[in-house]
Amino acid sequence: MSTVGTEKSVREGSLEKRKAILAAARDLFVRQGVDRVSMDAVAAGAEVSKRTVYDYFGDKRRLFLAILTDASQSLMATACRALDEHLPEGAQITTVPQLEKAFTALAIDLGTSIVGSADYAAGFALVAQERLRTPTTEDDIATVVVEEAFAKRIADFVDAGLLDTDNPRLAADHFFALTILLAYNRQPVPANPAPDKVRQSMIDGAHAFIRAYATR
Amino acid sequence: MSTVGTEKSVREGSLEKRKAILAAARDLFVRQGVDRVSMDAVAAGAEVSKRTVYDYFGDKRRLFLAILTDASQSLMATACRALDEHLPEGAQITTVPQLEKAFTALAIDLGTSIVGSADYAAGFALVAQERLRTPTTEDDIATVVVEEAFAKRIADFVDAGLLDTDNPRLAADHFFALTILLAYNRQPVPANPAPDKVRQSMIDGAHAFIRAYATR
DNA sequence: CGCACACTACACCGTGCAGTGTAGTAGCTG
DNA sequence: CAGCTACTACACTGCACGGTGTAGTGTGCG
Numbered sequence: 001m002s003t004v005g006t007e008k009s010v011r012e013g014s015l016e017k018r019k020a021i022l023a024a025a026r027d028l029f030v031r032q033g034v035d036r037v038s039m040d041a042v043a044a045g046a047e048v049s050k051r052t053v054y055d056y057f058g059d060k061r062r063l064f065l066a067i068l069t070d071a072s073q074s075l076m077a078t079a080c081r082a083l084d085e086h087l088p089e090g091a092q093i094t095t096v097p098q099l100e101k102a103f104t105a106l107a108i109d110l111g112t113s114i115v116g117s118a119d120y121a122a123g124f125a126l127v128a129q130e131r132l133r134t135p136t137t138e139d140d141i142a143t144v145v146v147e148e149a150f151a152k153r154i155a156d157f158v159d160a161g162l163l164d165t166d167n168p169r170l171a172a173d174h175f176f177a178l179t180i181l182l183a184y185n186r187q188p189v190p191a192n193p194a195p196d197k198v199r200q201s202m203i204d205g206a207h208a209f210i211r212a213y214a215t216r
Numbered sequence: 217m218s219t220v221g222t223e224k225s226v227r228e229g230s231l232e233k234r235k236a237i238l239a240a241a242r243d244l245f246v247r248q249g250v251d252r253v254s255m256d257a258v259a260a261g262a263e264v265s266k267r268t269v270y271d272y273f274g275d276k277r278r279l280f281l282a283i284l285t286d287a288s289q290s291l292m293a294t295a296c297r298a299l300d301e302h303l304p305e306g307a308q309i310t311t312v313p314q315l316e317k318a319f320t321a322l323a324i325d326l327g328t329s330i331v332g333s334a335d336y337a338a339g340f341a342l343v344a345q346e347r348l349r350t351p352t353t354e355d356d357i358a359t360v361v362v363e364e365a366f367a368k369r370i371a372d373f374v375d376a377g378l379l380d381t382d383n384p385r386l387a388a389d390h391f392f393a394l395t396i397l398l399a400y401n402r403q404p405v406p407a408n409p410a411p412d413k414v415r416q417s418m419i420d421g422a423h424a425f426i427r428a429y430a431t432r
Numbered sequence: 433c434g435c436a437c438a439c440t441a442c443a444c445c446g447t448g449c450a451g452t453g454t455a456g457t458a459g460c461t462g
Numbered sequence: 463c464a465g466c467t468a469c470t471a472c473a474c475t476g477c478a479c480g481g482t483g484t485a486g487t488g489t490g491c492g
Contacts, residue, residue, distance in 0.1 A: 014468085035251035038449055049470045054451070167420075174424050177398040178390055185397055204383075208390050212428035230438085254479055265440045270481070 021046040021053055026067045030122045034064055064126070071123035078120065079146040082109045087153045099162050100210040107179040107202035112195060114184060124184060147172050154213075164215045171213050178205035237262040237269055242283045242338045250280055250342070280342070287339035294336065295362040298325045303369045315378050316426040323395040323418035328411060330400065340400060363388050370429075380431040387429050394421035 024045030028037040039060060043050040057063035086106035093099050114120045147169070154168040154175075165171045183201040187194065240261030244253040255276060259266040273279035302322035309315050330336045363385070370384040370391075381387045399417040403410070 017469090033249075033251065035249065039451080040449080049472095051452085051471085052469060055469085060450070170420055173398060174394055174421070177393045177401070177421075181397055181401055182389060182393040185393075204386055205390070205393075208428045212424045216432065233439090255481080256479080265442095267441085267482085268439060271439085276480070 017046070017048055017052065018056055021048060021056060021063070022067055022070055025063055026071065026119075026122045026126075029064065029067065030125050034060075034126070067122065068126055071119045071126065074117075074119040075123050075143075076146060078113050078117075079110065080149065082106055082113070083146070083149055083153070085109070087150075093157070093162070094160075096162055096210065096214045099157060099214070100206060103175070103210060104203055104206040107175075107206045108199055110180055111183055111198045111202040114180065114198070121184070147176065150175070161215060163213050165213055171209075174212065175205075175209045178209050233262070233264055233268065234272055237264060237272060237279070238283055238286055241279055242287065242335075242342075245280065245283065246338045246341050250276075283338065284342055287335045287342065290333075290335040291339050291359075292362060294329050294333075295326065296365065298322055298329070299362070299365055299369070301325070303366075309373070309378070310376075312378055312426065312430045315373060315430070316422060319391070319426060320419055320422040323391075323422045324415055326396055327399055327414045327418040330396065330414075337400070363392065366391070377431060379429050381429055387425075390428065391421075391425045394425050 021042065025037070025042045028041060028045055039053060040050055042063070043053050046053070053063070057066055083106070086102050086109060087093075093102055114124075151168040151172040154163060154165070154171050157163040158165060158168060163171070179202050182205060183198050186201070187198070237258065241253070241258045244257060244261055255269060256266055258279070259269050262269070269279070273282060299322070302318050302325060303309075309318055367384040367388040370379060370381070370387050373379040374381060374384060379387070395418050398421060399414050402417070403414070
């Protein structure tokens with residue numbers, strides 16, 4: 001029912017099931033919290049025997065960590081793609097309105113990715129959940145890399161005379177705060193999407209950012 | 217050792233213990249997550265017998281809710297006080313620099329309140345934890361009221377020609393996002409305070425807000 | 433004194449769950 | 463066919479924890 005093989009029938013095992021387990025566990029963990037989800041529930045959700053879950057991941061903790069790195073990578077990929085798509089290296093952007101347009105598009109892209117896919121929200125929510133609990137907090141999601149890259153672009157626009165700041169990293173933080181962070185804070189659960197509201201949040205946030213940081 | 221009676225010895229019971237239990241439970245819940253804290257641990261933390269905890273609150277869930285409303289009220293009070301202190305009704309504020317100064321002071325006040333007291337962070341963290349799990353989500357912290365009040369002040373400044381927006385509520389959201397939300401997101405656990413960093417975050421956030429929303 | 437009250441210490445129950453061990457099955461390969 | 467791999471179904475252990483019941487202790491009060 002679930003495992004519609006993209007490959008015909010060669011090897012629907014292993015990777016396929018691994019993915020299913022990760023997805024099921026991620027959804028359950030995000031929705032109910034790690035502690036309240038039993039491994040039986042995970043197994044049931046993935047339509048897999050509990051024993052298989054343990055054979056694959058060995059441990060609830062390790063399953064959780066696998067989800068975390070999975071979500072982290074997925075998030076990174078999405079964010080980097082969006083960055084390259086909307087703010088490519090070869091900058092044809094020469095005016096502030098063009099810049100606002102690009103930033104808005106970027107924000108909307110990221111925002112809808114959050115709402116649409118559970119991966120990002122999962123990363124956020126799970127890290128938030130676990131950041132409190134695990135003393136070993138170097139499993140943190142690598143938002144930093146993306147933010148650094150984004151800060152780099154901002155620095156470029158500063159050099160180009162479109163933006164005005166002596167602290168691009170801070171500007172990047174403010175952009176994320178005004179868009180994704182705010183939207184996420186308004187609606188952490190990716191259940192009721194309300195994509196229009198998210199979209200509007202992104203437009204507003206990008207606009208505020210431009211007003212704050214554009215040269216005048 | 218702990219119960220140093222502010223009143224000499226009249227009645228150190230009841231309310232005193234209730235407070236102790238709430239405080240201990242709040243700290244533990246925030247730091248480790250509700251599910252991972254046993255009622256025995258709460259009792260031990262409050263230096264009280266487990267039975268007393270149950271006699272007072274009846275239930276883990278109800279104890280949790282008590283903490284939530286407690287933190288919510290405390291937060292509300294703090295925020296309203298800060299609002300009235302830094303942006304009083306009788307507005308002697310007539311220039312944008314004055315406004316920035318007031319907003320910065322407000323942000324710093326709120327920010328340090330977050331870091332200093334566990335109540336606010338508790339509210340944030342616990343709501344975040346539970347928002348995912350409980351389907352009955354009307355135990356939400358009443359940030360709304362504060363934000364409405366703040367939006368009202370912003371609207372006044374718009375009328376006074378100092379700020380420029382047709383959506384004060386959104387502006388209020390952006391202010392919170394740039395200051396508290398960002399700071400909180402950078403450091404959710406109120407363990408390592410780093411008050412200087414928080415202070416700087418607040419200054420930067422308020423500055424960005426003014427740049428975005430001040431008339432020009 | 434006895435009574436009530438607030439509280440503690442402690443034993444106790446039931447349950448849910450992480451994690452394991454094992455027997456059995458289906459499919460592939462030689 | 464045997465043998466291997468991947469997996470399932472299921473039974474089972476041990477433990478932690480929520481919640482309760484109770485006997486005992488100290489304190490104030492009539």
